[in-house]
Amino acid sequence: MRKSIGRELLLLLTFFGSIWAVVSYFSEDEAEDCDVIPEDLYDKLGDFVIDDFSQSSSLILIANDSFSLESWNEILHRLDFDNSNCRAIYLSRNPEVNAYTLPGDNIVVYSGLIEFVESGEELAAVMAHEFGHVKKGHVRELLKERFAMTSLIMIVSGDAGGNLLLELSDFLFTAAFSRDNEKEADYYGLELLERGNLSTRGMLRFFEKLEEEKMEMPEIISAFSSHPLSADRLEYIRTHAAKSVGDSLLNMNWNDFQKEMLDLAAHGDQ
Amino acid sequence: MKDLGEEKYVSIPQPEDVPVREREDAMGAYLMMFAALAAGLPLPIINLIASLVYYFIHKDKGPFIKFHLLQSLYSQLITSGMNVVFVFWTVRIFFFESTMVTDYYKGYVAVVVLANLLYFIFSIIAAVRARQGRFFYFLVFGKWAFHQAFSIRNADVKVHVNKTPF
Numbered sequence: 001m002r003k004s005i006g007r008e009l010l011l012l013l014t015f016f017g018s019i020w021a022v023v024s025y026f027s028e029d030e031a032e033d034c035d036v037i038p039e040d041l042y043d044k045l046g047d048f049v050i051d052d053f054s055q056s057s058s059l060i061l062i063a064n065d066s067f068s069l070e071s072w073n074e075i076l077h078r079l080d081f082d083n084s085n086c087r088a089i090y091l092s093r094n095p096e097v098n099a100y101t102l103p104g105d106n107i108v109v110y111s112g113l114i115e116f117v118e119s120g121e122e123l124a125a126v127m128a129h130e131f132g133h134v135k136k137g138h139v140r141e142l143l144k145e146r147f148a149m150t151s152l153i154m155i156v157s158g159d160a161g162g163n164l165l166l167e168l169s170d171f172l173f174t175a176a177f178s179r180d181n182e183k184e185a186d187y188y189g190l191e192l193l194e195r196g197n198l199s200t201r202g203m204l205r206f207f208e209k210l211e212e213e214k215m216e217m218p219e220i221i222s223a224f225s226s227h228p229l230s231a232d233r234l235e236y237i238r239t240h241a242a243k244s245v246g247d248s249l250l251n252m253n254w255n256d257f258q259k260e261m262l263d264l265a266a267h268g269d270q
Numbered sequence: 271m272k273d274l275g276e277e278k279y280v281s282i283p284q285p286e287d288v289p290v291r292e293r294e295d296a297m298g299a300y301l302m303m304f305a306a307l308a309a310g311l312p313l314p315i316i317n318l319i320a321s322l323v324y325y326f327i328h329k330d331k332g333p334f335i336k337f338h339l340l341q342s343l344y345s346q347l348i349t350s351g352m353n354v355v356f357v358f359w360t361v362r363i364f365f366f367e368s369t370m371v372t373d374y375y376k377g378y379v380a381v382v383v384l385a386n387l388l389y390f391i392f393s394i395i396a397a398v399r400a401r402q403g404r405f406f407y408f409l410v411f412g413k414w415a416f417h418q419a420f421s422i423r424n425a426d427v428k429v430h431v432n433k434t435p436f
Contacts, residue, residue, distance in 0.1 A: 001413065001417055004413060005410055005413045005414055005417075008409045008410045008413065009410050011409065012409050012410055016381050016384070016385065019377070019380055019381050019384060020374075020377040020378060020380070020381045021377065022377075023373075023376055023377040023380040023381075024373040024374050024376065024377030025373070027373040027376045027377070144364075
């Protein structure tokens, strides 16, 4: 009996193994890139989120590929702003000290952040950090993970495709970058500041202020951040700042800039 | 009682010996794969749970039913296992570390599709045969299920002898 079952098992395994081997061998391509969130879908999702966002609070366009506010030109030029590190930057009237990256590679800066920082270099550091999230594809990564989880849950619950978009939309305001993502964005930001010959002490000062105020990262630098400012994080920024070669300051009057932005946020772009 | 080589097996019931109720219960074992679909739940693991529940309800109703229950359950265990691997592999490819569809993946998809197709066709055939009071043996699972359902274990052959009080 056992021999007979063994023979049949061998037959079955040989049959399916052969199918696997033959199909694998005769497949046309070695490998295909199958991104579940293609570029155009990602951009559309970005437009949807911005539309949704602007329903609840006013958004003032600061810069995109064809426009930028004159007062921002110095910062954006030094950070080598273009389509690859951000699609658009918006200012929003909100007292919270916050800036974050949305799907579609749009960055929103709260007026509370403009009020909190004390120099253009600090603001440039925050922007460089957010550019890091865009450049390293962190939002896309998060979306993919969420998309996978939501799809699985919906398959299990029998509601496949039902409220996926709504689920994703809700997720945007509750998701968090991983500690590794934050670190990667920090390093990219530091690199970007150095490339623009900007002092990395702006980033150090900003983080030290967070530490002094005992503020936590979720409310500070990114809506996607979940982790408090760790000693480790402050340490590597401090080390980097000490070795920093870029030492020039921005050619801008911070007080004028701050006043202009706060007025803009308060009265809109009218 | 028959002795098939080393193993001892209970006599196989012939179609006319199997009551209608047993035939229907045996057929039901194969129809459990549709249970989850009827509930609107396409994930294969739900079918397996339904089959397990069905097995525990009917397993003591005679060797004919038990054979069909086990054959259905074993084949479903393997196909569900393959489906679960397929789902996780797909999720991993499309959502996590890699976005590459490799040749091995394509080969595995072909194997899973074929396995599910064969499982579906043979389950329908087996369900019809069971309704007729007959047997249909799947490769591997058929023999193993038969052995489990019809073999006579030591406990089964223990004969009680009534004795006088003196």
